[in-house]
Amino acid sequence: MTLKLADMAEEQNGGRMEAIHQALLRRIEQGEIAASGRLPAERLLCEHYATHRVTMHEVLLRLEAEGRIYREGRRGWFVSPPRFRYDPLGRGHFERSVREQGRQPHTQLLDATMVEPPPLVRHMMQWPEGAPMLRIRRLRSIDRRPVLYVEHYLDAERLPGLLQHDLSVSLTELYRAVYGLTYGYLRFNITPAALPAEAAQPLRAARGSPALLIARLNHARDGVTRDCDLEYWRHDAVLVEVESREMPL
Amino acid sequence: MTLKLADMAEEQNGGRMEAIHQALLRRIEQGEIAASGRLPAERLLCEHYATHRVTMHEVLLRLEAEGRIYREGRRGWFVSPPRFRYDPLGRGHFERSVREQGRQPHTQLLDATMVEPPPLVRHMMQWPEGAPMLRIRRLRSIDRRPVLYVEHYLDAERLPGLLQHDLSVSLTELYRAVYGLTYGYLRFNITPAALPAEAAQPLRAARGSPALLIARLNHARDGVTRDCDLEYWRHDAVLVEVESREMPL
DNA sequence: TAGTGGTCTAGACCACGCT
DNA sequence: GCGTGGTCTAGACCACTAC
Numbered sequence: 001m002t003l004k005l006a007d008m009a010e011e012q013n014g015g016r017m018e019a020i021h022q023a024l025l026r027r028i029e030q031g032e033i034a035a036s037g038r039l040p041a042e043r044l045l046c047e048h049y050a051t052h053r054v055t056m057h058e059v060l061l062r063l064e065a066e067g068r069i070y071r072e073g074r075r076g077w078f079v080s081p082p083r084f085r086y087d088p089l090g091r092g093h094f095e096r097s098v099r100e101q102g103r104q105p106h107t108q109l110l111d112a113t114m115v116e117p118p119p120l121v122r123h124m125m126q127w128p129e130g131a132p133m134l135r136i137r138r139l140r141s142i143d144r145r146p147v148l149y150v151e152h153y154l155d156a157e158r159l160p161g162l163l164q165h166d167l168s169v170s171l172t173e174l175y176r177a178v179y180g181l182t183y184g185y186l187r188f189n190i191t192p193a194a195l196p197a198e199a200a201q202p203l204r205a206a207r208g209s210p211a212l213l214i215a216r217l218n219h220a221r222d223g224v225t226r227d228c229d230l231e232y233w234r235h236d237a238v239l240v241e242v243e244s245r246e247m248p249l
Numbered sequence: 250m251t252l253k254l255a256d257m258a259e260e261q262n263g264g265r266m267e268a269i270h271q272a273l274l275r276r277i278e279q280g281e282i283a284a285s286g287r288l289p290a291e292r293l294l295c296e297h298y299a300t301h302r303v304t305m306h307e308v309l310l311r312l313e314a315e316g317r318i319y320r321e322g323r324r325g326w327f328v329s330p331p332r333f334r335y336d337p338l339g340r341g342h343f344e345r346s347v348r349e350q351g352r353q354p355h356t357q358l359l360d361a362t363m364v365e366p367p368p369l370v371r372h373m374m375q376w377p378e379g380a381p382m383l384r385i386r387r388l389r390s391i392d393r394r395p396v397l398y399v400e401h402y403l404d405a406e407r408l409p410g411l412l413q414h415d416l417s418v419s420l421t422e423l424y425r426a427v428y429g430l431t432y433g434y435l436r437f438n439i440t441p442a443a444l445p446a447e448a449a450q451p452l453r454a455a456r457g458s459p460a461l462l463i464a465r466l467n468h469a470r471d472g473v474t475r476d477c478d479l480e481y482w483r484h485d486a487v488l489v490e491v492e493s494r495e496m497p498l
Numbered sequence: 499t500a501g502t503g504g505t506c507t508a509g510a511c512c513a514c515g516c517t
Numbered sequence: 518g519c520g521t522g523g524t525c526t527a528g529a530c531c532a533c534t535a536c
Contacts, residue, residue, distance in 0.1 A: 015504090015505070015506095015507070016505080016506070017504095017506085029321075041520075041521065041522085042521080042522065043520090043521085043522095051506080051507085052506065052507050052508065053508095053509095054303065054505095054506075054507080054508090054524095055505075055506060055507080057522085057523085058505085058506095060522095062457045064445070065314075065443050065457060065459055066442065066443040066457070067440070067441060067442065067443075071522075073514070073515065073521095073522085074513075074514050074515060074520095074521050074522045074523075075514095075515065075516085075521070075522085076521065076522075077261075077522085083440070084523090086490075089491070089493050090397070114397075119514095185492065185493045186490070186492075186493050187490070187492040187493070188490075188491055189331070189488055189489060189490040189491070190439060190488070190489040190490075190491075191316070191488050192316060192441055192459060192461055192484040192485070193315065193316065193345055194311070194314050194315040194316075206523080208311045208314060208315070210314055210441060210459060212441055235441040236441070238437060239438055239439070239440050240439040240440075241437075241438040241439075242337075242338070242436070242438070242439075242491060243336050243434065243435075243436040244434045244435050244436070263521090264524070264525095264526085265524080265525070266523095266524070276511095286534070290501075290502065291502075291503065291504085292501090292502085292503095300525080300526085301525065301526050301527070301528095302527095302528095303524095303525075303526080303527090304524075304525060304526080306503080306504085307524085307525095309503095320503075322502095322503085322534070323501095323502055323503045323504075323532075323533050323534060324502070324503085324533090324534065324535085325502065325503075326503090455503090455504080
């Protein structure tokens with residue numbers, strides 16, 4: 001009863017991992033396990049597919065790399081929900097665009113403190129060494145699943161009294177409404193990365209999990225650098241979508 | 250002589266994997282092993298760090314996930330060279346922009362045949378089911394390392410005699426020079442993915458290796474869909490960089 | 499043919515999550 | 518306290534690469 005080896009034999013490359021991988025994938029794709037549904041425990045899967053835990057674990061890691069499943073803390077493995085479509089050129093409307101995609105957004109303020117910015121930020125913003133910036137850290141969720149950890153760096157002196165406001169809403173909106181600030185152009189870059197410890201913890205992800213790092217540099221209308229975001233996305237949760245709005249060259 | 254455990258003990262989380270990970274990372278960052286340089290064989294590393302091969306292998310996989318090292322075929326592990334900075338909005342100038350970054354580009358035509366496009370492409374281009382398209386497959390390298398596998402899909406009827414030309418140069422250039430075609434806007438999306446078999450083989454990568462999938466949809470000036478690219482990048486080799494060139498909103 | 503990474507089994511203990 | 522994933526050792530064979 002353990003398994004139809006017939007199904008598995010047909011795979012081209014043989015190898016138990018490959019066969020189990022395909023079998024599990026089929027079960028996920030056919031909706032046998034619903035999105036956000038939990039997979040059976042590793043030990044149960046081992047029994048079912050008559051294999052060792054190490055092998056099983058590697059299969060699961062591969063499915064994770066493909067963005068089909070994810071894990072949270074040590075609570076188990078879950079089927080990945082559809083990706084959130086995200087356009088980094090359209091600004092500051094996380095909550096709205098999540099809702100437009102028929103899903104439930106949530107934003108949580110982690111903290112807001114003065115810190116020395118990390119080298120990447122200092123370089124992007126051409127910030128003098130040793131000078132502190134205001135860092136706002138937030139955690140954003142979709143359908144109760146934390147998917148995005150953001151560090152927002154900005155020049156505190158330009159935004160007096162910012163900390164008195166509710167920082168769990170759109171910061172862009174806040175800048176506009178309270179300080180009358182609007183944006184000019186922006187630049188962003190995307191790197192596949194692994195989650196650093198600070199990001200992994202609030203995201204309830206394993207250290208070293210695959211992630212997508214999006215660094216955004218915002219400019220004010222006068223061309224002066226305004227602020228900078230470091231966004232760590234769970235890699236299975238997002239699909240970046242960009243459209244050129246003018247005729248190039 | 251095997252290892253200074255003192256160095257390793259200081260790590261916060263303990264765990265041999267974590268310690269070995271840090272130790273190797275330090276060696277890489279300090280340039281003890283040059284970019285594109287080869288790491289010692291896994292078995293040697295095991296000896297040096299007094300651990301088992303499975304553990305060592307997992308450490309190496311983690312460094313791979315972080316984009317610090319990569320492997321080719323079964324030839325060994327290598328230190329990742331700096332990432333190629335790539336702007337998907339600037340078109341068809343792979344060779345030129347690689348050279349601008351002081352590196353050596355190379356493009357190899359794999360094949361060009363009529364096929365039924367995969368579902369993703371058919372959907373993006375709103376192509377009728379069952380109708381064939383011309384598929385051009387190419388492999389692109391930087392400094393002799395294959396980093397990008399591209400499938401280019403296009404409407405063969407609009408480009409008669411295309412196959413008579415040299416398909417290892419810029420296709421955009423070819424369209425313009427030979428057919429007088431210029432582009433309007435384009436759309437692209439980016440997904441972290443795992444390499445499918447077709448892509449893994451020419452890239453000399455292990456099946457299931459992490460990758461970045463960029464799907465680009467090109468439109469002609471009249472707004473008609475022109476063609477579509479599926480680009481599979483080795484995930485450690487690229488950094489996507491986009492700048493908004495106009496004032497949003 | 500020797501050396502490399504890739505896979506696999508067996509068995510064990512640890513750390514965290516939940517209740 | 519029990520169940521979950523996370524890590525670790527031991528030992529083995531396979532598949533591909535380079536020579």
